[in-house]
Every structure is written in structure tokens, then in C-alpha cells.
Amino acid sequence: MYTMIYDIRIGSYRLGMLDNVEVHKSVELLADTAVVTLPAAQYNNALEVENKLHRGDKVCISFGYEETGLVREFSGWLQRISTDGGSIKLYCEDDLFLFRKEIPDEVLKKTSLTALLEKVVGGCGLGLQIACSYSWTYGKFVIHDATGYDVLKKIQEECGADIYICDGTLHVHPPGETIGNERLYDLAINVEKEDLTYRRAAEKKVKVVVKALLPDGTVKEVEAGSTGGERVEVRCPTSDEAGMKARGELEVKRRTFDGYEGSITGWLIPVCRPADMVTLHDKDYPYKDGTYFVTSVTTTFGKDGGKRKIDLGFRIS
Structure with a gap:
């Protein structure tokens, strides 16, 4: 029988009491998240917690078994505190939280994805390096009333990329590349x-239709996969034939x-x-x-x- 242990630090505080914690990590979502639930009955009132912990506090969550040692399960930042429903919940987000800053409005023309990422990193005041496997160029990209997080979210939705921060570098790669x-x-x-x-695979036929918006407002389509099954539409930020075909074939591979x-x-x-x-x-x-x-x-x-x-x-x- 293993003995459970934990070490959770938020800001300058180390939690002495814990109800439960849930950490969710996914290559399909932009940010990893954690929700820490505290036993509210152990505190005089919720304000005692809210006065000590604040949005943007550094969060480090480790837990495991005494026999095998602690494992760092999550590292990030406190996004918000909820005191609803008789419990105190701390909602946390990984280092992508640092991109939740407004960046200047700008219309970028004929800009590469790497140059766009550098613009976002600089606009958020972050000194991160860029490691990007994609090489396409946007004919036009509009930044309006947006945070750096919003821009990264749009990039991920368009190409399905894995986006994460590791060792001072913002990584943007095709799913499954790493x-x-x-x-x-x-x-x-x-x-x-x-x-x-x-x-x-024969039971999971799928046709993937890749769509790209052209500068004149029309839509270009490239198909991959086979007919007679599920039809899936995906967007692609680049309109070159090779890039669209690769996007479609990747989606077929993921599904069949x-x-x-x-x-x-x-x-x-x-x-x-x-x-x-x-x-x-x-x-x-x-x-x-x-x-x-x-x-x-x-x-x-x-x-x-x-x-x-x-x-x-x-x-x-």
C-alpha cells in the first residue's frame, strides 16, 4: 500500500490542507490546466484565501507516493479563485498564461508564421526563443483588440499545431512530430x-476536405482520404497545394x-x-x-x- 504525499506552492504559500487536485494536459488544447480544491470548512472564511492568493501567482504542483517520491505534475500561474458551491477552487494555467496580455493592433502583410510569432512574443514582453516547424506565409493577418493568447489560439485552430513553452522556447509543431x-x-x-x-481502418473511412481562404475572398479546397465515410473539414492557413495536402493526409492518419x-x-x-x-x-x-x-x-x-x-x-x- 503506497502512502500519498503532495507539495503544492502558490505564490509564497505552501498548502497545508487539500481536498483534491485535477491536472489536465492535452496536445489538442492550447494550455494545460490545473484545478486545486481546498476544504473550505478548514478556513474562517473564503476571504482569508482570497486576500493571500492573487491572479498571476506562481504555481508549482507536485504529488506522488512516499515510496517513489514526488513528481512535478504542473507548473504555471494562478488564473482565478472561485468560492462558489461551498468550496474554494483555484484555477491555474501553464506558461501560456503569460500570453494573456493585449498586444498592439496591426495589419501584417506577407508575413511568415515565425515572424508573426516573434511579433506576439515581443508584444507580450516575453524573451522567448521560437522553434517553429511550419514555413508558410500569411498574405494578410489582422491583429485587432486581441491578446497574444488569442493569436496563438487562432494559429492552433487553423493548423492543429502543438503549441507549448519549454526551456525558454515557444514551440509550434505539427501534431505528433515530437x-x-x-x-x-x-x-x-x-x-x-x-x-x-x-x-x-476499413471501418473508419474518412474524407478530409482542407480549406484555405485566398486573398480575393474565394476558398480553395484540397481533398485527402477516401469516399464513403465520415466527411471532415479542416482549415489551413496556407493555400499552397503541398501544404494543404500534407494537412489533409495528417488528419487522415490521425483518424484511420x-x-x-x-x-x-x-x-x-x-x-x-x-x-x-x-x-x-x-x-x-x-x-x-x-x-x-x-x-x-x-x-x-x-x-x-x-x-x-x-x-x-x-x-x-
Whole structure:
């Protein structure tokens, strides 16, 4: 039986009491988030917390087992405090929170994505380097009454990019380009719950229609995949044929393969992060064994124990 331990620091305070914490990380969302719930009954009133903790306070969340040690599960900033419903909840956001600053209005013409990102980083007053795998150029990009976060959100919606900050660098890469560590899960050993459906690629036909807005206001379309199945439309910020085709083929890859769809839930060990590889083993159906890209992980820690829900993406092997 493992002994649960935690170390949560917000601003200059270290939490001495905790109800539960939930950390959600995903390659499909712009920012990772954490919600810390405090036992309100232990405080004289909610204002005592609200007077000590403030928006923008640094947040560091670590938890784990005494036998295996603490693991840093989240690092970011306090976004807001909620005192509704008889409990105190602290809503936190990772370093993308730093982009929630208004940037100057501007109309950019014939600007590369990298140049746009540099403009956003500078407008937010951040000294970050840029690592961007895309090379397209915008014919026109309008920044109006927006924060740096708004601009990054628009970029992600248009191209489905993984956007994150690591070691002083803002990273913008195609989904699945950067793959982390391999994690091993045996459905009979270290999986508490599974919500999986095994499907064949032939059962998941999909046609992806990639759309790009041209300078004259018309829309260019490029198709990928096969007919007779689900029709998916995605937007692409670049109108060159090769870029649009690559965007479509990537979406087809993410949606059609022989393998599992769904999620598994395990415990805090092993540690698993979005963009890691999860290798599943089922002794009863070895032909279903495979390795999958992790799209999101929701980790909870509280009176019911520590658990990780892992959502599977496309199959790697």
C-alpha cells in the first residue's frame, strides 16, 4: 500500500490542507490546466484565501507516493479563485498564461508564421526563443483588440499545431512530430479501467476536405482520404497545394488505423504525459497489442487516490 504525499506552492504559500487536485494536459488544447480544491470548512472564511492568493501567482504542483517520491505534475500561474458551491477552487494555467496580455493592433502583410510569432512574443514582453516547424506565409493577418493568447489560439485552430513553452522556447509543431517516452500498460496489471473499442481502418473511412481562404475572398479546397465515410473539414492557413495536402493526409492518419479508440485509467505510476507513446498489451488478444500517441492525460489526486486517465490518439506501430 503506497502512502500519498503532495507539495503544492502558490505564490509564497505552501498548502497545508487539500481536498483534491485535477491536472489536465492535452496536445489538442492550447494550455494545460490545473484545478486545486481546498476544504473550505478548514478556513474562517473564503476571504482569508482570497486576500493571500492573487491572479498571476506562481504555481508549482507536485504529488506522488512516499515510496517513489514526488513528481512535478504542473507548473504555471494562478488564473482565478472561485468560492462558489461551498468550496474554494483555484484555477491555474501553464506558461501560456503569460500570453494573456493585449498586444498592439496591426495589419501584417506577407508575413511568415515565425515572424508573426516573434511579433506576439515581443508584444507580450516575453524573451522567448521560437522553434517553429511550419514555413508558410500569411498574405494578410489582422491583429485587432486581441491578446497574444488569442493569436496563438487562432494559429492552433487553423493548423492543429502543438503549441507549448519549454526551456525558454515557444514551440509550434505539427501534431505528433515530437514524440516523448514510451509507457507500458498491461490491461491485466496496471490498468484499473478501460474504455476501449478496437476498430479496423476499413471501418473508419474518412474524407478530409482542407480549406484555405485566398486573398480575393474565394476558398480553395484540397481533398485527402477516401469516399464513403465520415466527411471532415479542416482549415489551413496556407493555400499552397503541398501544404494543404500534407494537412489533409495528417488528419487522415490521425483518424484511420487498425487499433484501439478510447482511453485507459491507471495510477500515478508510470508517469505519462501527452505526446508520449503508450504500448498496450492484452494477454487474451495479443494481435491487438500496439503503440499509440497520447493526446491527453487527466491526473487526479485526492481522498480517492491518485489516477491518470489517458486518451489515445493515432497508432504509431
